Amino acid sequence: MDDRKLEVLRAIVEDYVATQEPVGSKALVDRHQLGVSSATIRNDMATLEDEGYITQPHTSAGRVPTDKGYRLFVDRLSKVKPLSAAERRAIRSFLEGAVDLDDVISRTVRLLAQLTRQAAVVQYPSLTRSTVRHVELVGLGQARLLVVLITDTGRVEQRVVELPAEPEDSLLGDLRARLNALVAGLDFASVASKVVDLPSQFAHEDRHVVSGVAVTLLESLVERGEERVAVAGTANLARYGHEFDTELEPLLSALEEHVVLLRLLGQASHASPVTVRIGQENATSGLSATSIVTTAYGPGDQALGSLGVLGPTRMDYPGTMAAVGAVARYVSQILDAN
Missing domain, CATH: 3.30.390.60 (Heat-inducible transcription repressor hrca homolog; domain 3)
Known part of the structure; x- marks a missing residue:
């Protein structure tokens, strides 16, 4: 795919995440400096639709990204959305105030839910x-x-x-x-x-x-x-209820089953980059409308556990990936210091 079509896809993803509304060619022209005519953008959108990266939810509507479109968007991210200096200081200060491991995990899962406005899951360090x-x-x-x-x-x-x-x-x-x-x-x-x-x-x-x-x-x-997990932010999913349709119930059920959560988090054997699984990429039944952003934490290359967030496929991937990665790094530093 050429760079211009990638830019059109990026703009559609960003607008849809921000507005919750299907995106039309006129909106792309008005909001983004793409440097081409409306006709060219419409042609690019037609090509993206033919190749399965976007779809039209109903006649006369704009376009929305598909799982394939989100996947390409995430894979081609040149950088995640950087956290501000104030956000980084707040994360460090909040986590460093923990008095023991249970407090570290409790603070971590609540912080992730607050930063991402998704449901957050943190695995305790594996025995x-x-x-x-x-x-x-x-x-x-x-x-x-x-x-x-x-x-x-x-x-x-x-x-x-x-x-x-x-x-x-x-x-x-x-x-x-x-x-x-x-x-x-x-x-x-x-x-x-x-x-x-x-x-x-x-x-x-x-x-x-x-x-x-x-x-x-x-x-x-x-x-x-003995593997334990902590969960926070389940109420955040209510904001996306219409996007899950019938998929919200199995997601809430998964959040109650620690075995399922551990499988969703993955069993990383070493510290790893942030991983994103989108829609149908989740093998667990009933989570086809869900994206899961996870990473391992631990000192150096050692993975003691995993953490991440679950939410709808229409999520702020750059911001979510940055938050998950940053929190994992701070938790790793705190455990290493102990």
């Missing part, structure tokens, strides 16, 4: 990509023990162990010390082999306590249901 920072054992009384697993990303997993009898404080201290000496700094895949023989290192009468702790710790590491 499978984390290492153990510390294991804490806390007696709760009545033969109950709290096992606390803290990862290098600050994520905290807690499990309660029911024991046959109340353990001595000296045993808990010894078990805590040996356990951390074995597993601190290890990735989760390496922990099991270190912990499995731990009970045999203790006196016979203490092994039931050690075994209970070891089993609970291993369950925390191997369970596949």
Whole structure:
């Protein structure tokens, strides 16, 4: 496609996103300095329609972009819409005020929803990509023990162990010390082999306590249901209800299913550029009117999780991509600093 037709397509996308109305040739002439006559623009629009990049929703109407048109527009973006210095300062200030990982995730998902006016989703740092920072054992009384697993990303997993009898404080201290000496700094895949023989290192009468702790710790590491996501901005989708038509219900259902959200976010294995999936490119049933903008976050090239936004195909792609990318970079810096 030649540059002029790309400019016409770009103008149609931008006008349709801004006005929510089909775009005609006269509007393009009036609003954009394309340097050609109305007749030339009409010919270009006819070619774009024949090639499937725009369509006419009904007779005598202007044109609107198709999924194929949005795809070409996104692929040919020379640059995303830059955030202002004030926006960047506000993002950094808001995220740096977080007190722990849960607060970082909560602030991130709310910020994304506010910046993009879409539904935002943030995956917690994946346990499978984390290492153990510390294991804490806390007696709760009545033969109950709290096992606390803290990862290098600050994520905290807690499990309660029911024991046959109340353990001595000296045993808990010894078990805590040996356990951390074995597993601190290890990735989760390496922990099991270190912990499995731990009970045999203790006196016979203490092994039931050690075994209970070891089993609970291993369950925390191997369970596949541990991936968590946070969602915000669902109410923003109400502004686009007429654009989704019957597609809004499956989108709202998807936002309630964490397994679906994780699949939509993607499972990036390393820090990646912003990814845009448009309409029919989304394999999940019922999301053909939805675009999803995602990226991974994590220090350096390491991906600890993913974040992104979901909205109608008629979205401000340059602005949304800039916001998603910027927030991911700031979250990565904050986690790296910790």
